[in-house]
Amino acid sequence: TDPGADQTTQQQSDNDLSAKATGSQQSRRIKDLTRAFVQQLTLVHLSFFDGVGAASLALRALGVHPALTVSWETDIECINVLDEHFQPIQMGDVNDFDIEKLIDTLLDHLDPNVPITILITGGPPCPDFSGVRANPSGTAGATGHLFQKFVRVVQQIKQVLQQIPIYILVENVVPHTNVQQDILELSRQLGVDPIVVDAEDGGIIHRKRLWWLSVQWDRVKPQLVANTPWDLHWTQTDTPWPRLHNPIAKTLQPPLDTKHFTAPAITQKGGLFHCLTTPAPDESGRPAPQHCNEKPDTIHRWHTDHQRFAPWQYQQKYLVSDADGHQHLAPANMREQMMGFDGQRAANMTPDKTEYHRNKALGNTWHIPSAIWLLLLMVMDTIHTPATAISISPIQRATSIWLATSTSFGPPAKPTHHLYMPQFCWQEHIQWTQSLDTSHTPKPLDPTLEWVIQHSHLFHPLADFREQVVLEIRRLVEDMQEVTDDWLRDLPQHVQKAYTTRKQVAQVPVFTLLLRQIDYPQADILHQELSSGFRLMGQLQPGTNWYLRSDNKYLVPKTQEEFTEHNDHYVQRKLQQARVDDHCELMLEEIVQEVKDGEDERTGAAADTTQHASCTANLIITHQITSLPSPSDHTNTTPTSSYTCGDTIMTELTDSYLLTDRNRLHTPEGPTLWSHNVLLFGSSASVWGYNRFGDAMVSVSRLILLCPTMHYVDDYGSTEASHQADSGFRSFEDFNGALGYNMKTSKRQPPASSHKIQGVIISTDTNHITLTPCPQRVERDEVPDGWQPADYSSVENGWGAVIFPPGKMDRAWYFQGRLPQEILKQFSSNTAFIYLLEAWVAIIAPIVCEPILGDFYIQCCDNEA
Incomplete structure (x- = not known):
């Protein structure tokens, strides 16, 4: 991938852009919610210090389309963005505000017989209030006086238009202690006490800000609780103002585009990116801070980049990497997504190699999910109360209860207690084992599995609820079709083949959204890997809360050169052995079917299973780093360790998962050569990656579908009461089908009291669970009749x-x-x-x-x- 390749952009309507910026399903839900409150509401939006139109975008994400938008903005680059997306009436500089001109504009564009409501939004310049500065000037500063000017404008509008309902939404930094009195005085003049809202609620970026909004909290709270799954959650801060948490931020926060660059290292580990700031206005850069404790490599990067931003922004953890491993500051499109935009909001600003205009606009703009949350509360405070309570969707009903319990993901904590076990007398030890009652020490369950068992009674009748969830997921697939099409179009061709069948496309963006709704820790990481590939070499991504390894098994991998040589010898040896697998015909049939489905490709000419395949060293390519998928990876990796990992997979793996090893695909007519577009289970790293995907699948199934699903690598199953088992089986199958994750028909086993899994027959009755090896497995364990010493002498x-x-x-x-x-x-x-x-x-x-x-x-x- 060429990280410098030009990105093609597609112009879309405001609704499409806001849907992409906020997540289609959640955006639609919030629009449905606000529609009941804004019926017959004619809104006039007066936007000061308008920037790139964050307030207008947040309104449209709520489904609110003002009858008129009037804008005060002086930056020509921002004005071009506003004209591109919103076409507001431009009024110029706030210093030149003219109340008569505003009234004339309203009379020229509005029906005087239609009542209106006015919303005033603004984000006055913040440098003279910022805590980053040693001694900011406040309202006496070069730009700080504009906040005072704006407050006087608001007062004038309220005075002249007293008969019209007027609401305000204003944003600025949490101020330096030296200028807190200025903020308190401005708040008094506005008649509104500010609150703190932080973008960190979205899980991507820090951005703690003061917000002034016209809301009667005692009136909004009952409306919110009665009509939504959310509530007002307040905490104290180290400032005079309380913090309001944003319960919808994570579902509104778009994923980061990692097509050309990796996500910043800190966000990959679940940390938060730094608050965006504006770049230095010229090539002289920013002066060095008075106290700087940054490492030498950070300072070097800062100097090399002409000191465009503060030094701490050049720390290793905030950098991204391109396809060649070179490190950079996060690009502007990724920074847009951090702020809740779709990544292309300001793409048409005048380009330059430092993306100065876009970075300046992003340093000044609002965090979109924060603005949406506060505007939603303001909408609910209007005089228009919904006629009926708005129903909560099945998915929101499940996720709201799940999130409220604060349950963790991953395996249960390792037990720390120890049973007394006689060790010094074999008779006492035998006696102890015979009298041991394991019911007193039950095996701890995965927290999410225990959660679904304990909470499923809240969703009675459970079968109906599961059907409703599946229907909602299908509607979500339809709603997000354009998003999925755009995602698929950007994938490499061989990945498109892997995800596309004759009937459906794998709905990875929808799956990612569901993961985000349950607050799954690796949602964005999995989205990146499902789009660009799972690592098979080098450092592997840890599983979600998997146990840490206590040995050094995978900590000393082979070098690239050693691996290449070993892999070449391994393939040559396998081809020379020419062993015909007992299941070659069945395997060949499955592979031919997978070729039709796009998962495999026959190298060279059309697949002819009767012809011998030639394989030479120059066909063996082992430099592929990511494998979902690799059309050039014609050979299977061996058990040789070429990767490192520090945790333990949640299940024990055996050689039974090597049945799809390509190097065993010999036929009676000779070996055949195939190229896989998907992860191949012949390598431990592939199984490692799939297990992480399987963990995510069962998490969504448990927490949204209320199915107590379990998995052993790619085998999925469940144990339920007989009256619920059929519902769980059908809903899990339909859930997978809706997402395009179709299971093998040969592995489909409807609910029954006895099943064969991995050569073991598991039978249940009222009081027992019995495990029995299947006859074929017993037969394989027998020493064949007629064996001679030569058979085992080696x-x-x-x-x-x-x-x-x-x-x-x-x-x-x-x-x-x-x-x-x-x-x-x-x-x-x-x-x-x-x-x-x-x-x-x-x-x-x-x-x-x-x-x-x-x-x-x-x-x-x-x-x-």
């Missing part, structure tokens, strides 16, 4: 023991040996002989060493296959 085996006498750490005895082939052949199927060796040494070691052992000894056993 199997290496060995055992050893080291003995430290009691109280002696400076000397030890050791011995080792091999099992005779006659004994080994009884246990030589698969890896059974490993367990034999472990048991053998555990028996033979104390027998041999009995003369030097006392009545008490400690024995430790281990093996490595």
Whole structure:
């Protein structure tokens, strides 16, 4: 990908832009909510210090289209953006405000017989109030006096138009303590006490701001509680003003575009990006702060970039990386998304390599989700009360209860208690095991699984609720079709093939929105990986709250050169072996079907399964870093570790998941060569990535669909009461179908009291759960009849023991040996002989060493296959 490639933009209507900026489903929901409050409301919007029209965009996100918008703005670049999107009547500089000119404008454009309501919005310049400055000047400053001018304009409008309802929404910085008295005086003149709202509620960026809004809180609260799933949540701050939290910020915050650049490192780890500021006005840059404790590399980047922003903005954690690994400041389109825009709001500003005009506008603009929340509260404070209460959608009903419980994701915390277990007398130990009652120490459940079990009774009748959720998801897919089409169009061609079938497109943007609604920690990271690929080499992305590993198994990977050489030898050896898999015909049929569905591609000519395939070293490409997907990755990685990770997958993985290993795709006619467009389960890193996706899938299923779904890698299932099981099965299947995540028909197992999963038959009755190996699995574990010594004579085996006498750490005895082939052949199927060796040494070691052992000894056993 060329990070410098020109981006093509598509002009859309205000509704489309606001839908993209705020999330289609949530935007639609809020529009439905506000429509009941603004019926027959004719709104006139007077926007001062208008910038790029953040207030107008927030109104349109609410579904409010003013009858007239009048704008005061002097920056020509911003005026062009306003004209492009909103076409307001331009009035120029606020210093030249003329009340008579305003009244003439209203009379010229409005019907005098239609009652109007006026909304005044404004964001006066903030530098002379900012806490960043050592001694700001407040209202006496070069730009600070404009706040006082604006307040007088508001007072004049209210005085002249006394008969008209007038509301205000004003924003500025939380001030320096030296100028707090100026802010208190301005608030007194406005007749409104400000509150603090912080963009950090959206989970992406810091932006703590003071907001003045015309709201009667005692009147808004009952309206909000009665008609929405939200409430007013206040906390105290270290300022004279309380903070109001924004419950809709996270669902309104758009994901970051990572097509050309990675997300900033700090946001990838769940942290928050710094508050945006305006760049230096010229090439001389910003002066060095009086006290600067930044690291030398940060200061170097600051100087190299001509000191455009404050030094701390050049810290490593705030940087993004391009496809070549080069680091940059976050680009303007990504900064727009941090502020809640769609990333293209100011794309047509005069371009330059530093994106000065866009960055200046973004440093001055409002955080859109914050503005939407406050405007929603103002709309609810109008005299127009809804005739009927507005119903809460099924998804919002589930997510509001989930979020209110503050339950964590991931596996349960590891138990810290220890049972008393007799260790020094084998008779006592046996007696203890026979009397142990495990019901007193039940296994802890995944918190989200426990949540759905405990709360499903709140959604009675559950079957009806699940059907309603599936219908809402299908409507959401329709509503977001344009967003999904745009997302798909930007993907590489081979990724488009992987996500497109003859019937449907995988609804990744919809899935991401659902993850965001449950506040899933890795929602944006998964969206990036599902769009551009999961890492198969290097540092792997940790799972959500997975346990940390306690060993060094994956901490010393092979180098790229070692991996390339090993992979080449591995592929050549596999081709030379030419082993025909017992399931080759079934596998070939599945692959041919996957080619039709776009998941695989036949290299070279059209797929002809009767022809031999040639494979030479120059076809083996192992430099692919991301794998969802890689049309050039013609070989499967081996069990050789070429990646590092620090956590433990939530399930134990076995070789049973290597059934789709491409290097086993030999047929009686010879090997065939295929290129996969999707993750291949032949590598542990692929399974690692899919498990993280599976965790997200079951989280949405549990918390939105109220299905107690579980998964073991790509096997999904559930245990429910018989009267609910069919509903859970059908709704989970329909949920996957709506998102285009279709399961294999061959793995479909409707509710029953007995199922075969991974070669194990699981049966249940009222009091028991019974696990039985299926006959085929038992047969495979048997040593085949007629085996000759030559069949197992090449199997290496060995055992050893080291003995430290009691109280002696400076000397030890050791011995080792091999099992005779006659004994080994009884246990030589698969890896059974490993367990034999472990048991053998555990028996033979104390027998041999009995003369030097006392009545008490400690024995430790281990093996490595």
